[in-house]
Amino acid sequence: MKLKSLISVVLISSIAVGVSAQQRGKAKGGPPHKWRVQQLHKDNNEGIAVGDIDGDGMLDISAGEYWYQAPEFKQRMVRKLEAFDTDFLENNSEHLYDMDGDGDLDVLAGKFKTSIVYWYENPGAGKYDVEAWTAHKLIDTGTAHNEATFLHDIDGDGTPEFIENSWNAKDPTQIVRLHRGDSGEVTATQHFVSDAGNGHGMGFGNINGDGKQDIVFLSGWFEQPKDEPFSRRWRYHHDFDLPHASCPMLVVDLNKDGRKDFIWADAHNYGLYWHEQLKRQADGTTTWPNRSATGHSPPRGQWFPLTAFGCPSSIPPMALRNGPSLSKSTTKL
Numbered sequence: 001m002k003l004k005s006l007i008s009v010v011l012i013s014s015i016a017v018g019v020s021a022q023q024r025g026k027a028k029g030g031p032p033h034k035w036r037v038q039q040l041h042k043d044n045n046e047g048i049a050v051g052d053i054d055g056d057g058m059l060d061i062s063a064g065e066y067w068y069q070a071p072e073f074k075q076r077m078v079r080k081l082e083a084f085d086t087d088f089l090e091n092n093s094e095h096l097y098d099m100d101g102d103g104d105l106d107v108l109a110g111k112f113k114t115s116i117v118y119w120y121e122n123p124g125a126g127k128y129d130v131e132a133w134t135a136h137k138l139i140d141t142g143t144a145h146n147e148a149t150f151l152h153d154i155d156g157d158g159t160p161e162f163i164e165n166s167w168n169a170k171d172p173t174q175i176v177r178l179h180r181g182d183s184g185e186v187t188a189t190q191h192f193v194s195d196a197g198n199g200h201g202m203g204f205g206n207i208n209g210d211g212k213q214d215i216v217f218l219s220g221w222f223e224q225p226k227d228e229p230f231s232r233r234w235r236y237h238h239d240f241d242l243p244h245a246s247c248p249m250l251v252v253d254l255n256k257d258g259r260k261d262f263i264w265a266d267a268h269n270y271g272l273y274w275h276e277q278l279k280r281q282a283d284g285t286t287t288w289p290n291r292s293a294t295g296h297s298p299p300r301g302q303w304f305p306l307t308a309f310g311c312p313s314s315i316p317p318m319a320l321r322n323g324p325s326l327s328k329s330t331t332k333l
């Protein structure tokens with residue numbers, strides 16, 4: 001969960017894109033790019049998504065109780081959110097996806113301390129002067145310690161799955177599968193990756209090189225079965241523990257050796273780290289030394305685009321610091 005701070009939804013746009021592009025323009029003698037900053041709203045919401053909500057070809061923004069219609073980013077209602085504690089709203093992630101298959105983007109969102117997941121039906125172009133979008137209950141996941149949620153196609157079948165990350169290690173890791181009937185009715189089913197085993201921070205990627213995406217989290221990784229991924233629990237590899245990892249963790253082969261490494265940020269704190277995956281042992285165990293130290297960084301230009309962190313597409317090695325060492329925990333999940 002966040003530190004005590006108010007979240008402003010601020011739009012920053014430019015005639016072109018990016019500081020690096022601006023620098024290139026200057027180098028070539030081209031005109032400097034102009035930026036416009038527009039504050040859209042100020043509240044405690046922690047979720048945001050971008051997509052063409054009204055189908056006019058321009059990207060709009062959804063963020064908590066409202067969506068913002070391009071090009072002026074006019075504020076329009078989506079839903080009401082409950083407040084809790086002193087400075088939180090019950091929204092920590094949201095996703096724009098055409099849930100009912102009618103051609104427009106709907107909002108799918110989980111909540112911090114509520115286990116019921118709703119999706120909110122887009123009323124359709126020209127019908128946006130409504131008090132709220134129709135709310136549909138998707139599923140009760142049974143978990144109410146949700147740090148963030150992901151909409152990610154974990155099995156590669158073209159349909160994304162809804163996956164919650166919990167700060168409570170006793171919660172299960174589960175995958176919510178979305179189903180759509182012939183007339184657009186939306187249902188969901190749960191698959192439990194583990195009976196217990198979660199923790200602050202999560203990402204996805206093919207850790208063991210078998211072509212299947214695995215789930216990496218605070219305390220290791222879950223191996224997707226090579227056949228039917230939703231037929232049984234996934235094998236757990238307790239190969240590391242991180243102190244407080246980010247959503248997302250990024251799984252990528254940073255040093256181009258054919259094995260996926262991962263990047264994580266120190267959640268609610270400063271620090272961005274990467275860990276190299278060494279050659280896997282015969283029993284499938286993996287080893288992950290911290291390679292953030294100077295001298296172990298890949299050459300500049302090989303960095304994975306860190307857009308998920310809101311970072312530039314290329315960051316210097318100095319931006320990655322030495323992180324806490326990994327250790328094997330005796331904690332039983």
Ligand SMILES: [Ca+2]
Pocket residue numbers: 051052053054055056057058059060070
């Ligand atoms: Ca639009």
Ligand SMILES: [Ca+2]
Pocket residue numbers: 097098099100101102103104105106122
């Ligand atoms: Ca829709």
Ligand SMILES: [Ca+2]
Pocket residue numbers: 152153154155156157158159160161
């Ligand atoms: Ca899928």
Ligand SMILES: [Ca+2]
Pocket residue numbers: 252253254255256257258259260261276277
């Ligand atoms: Ca690698």
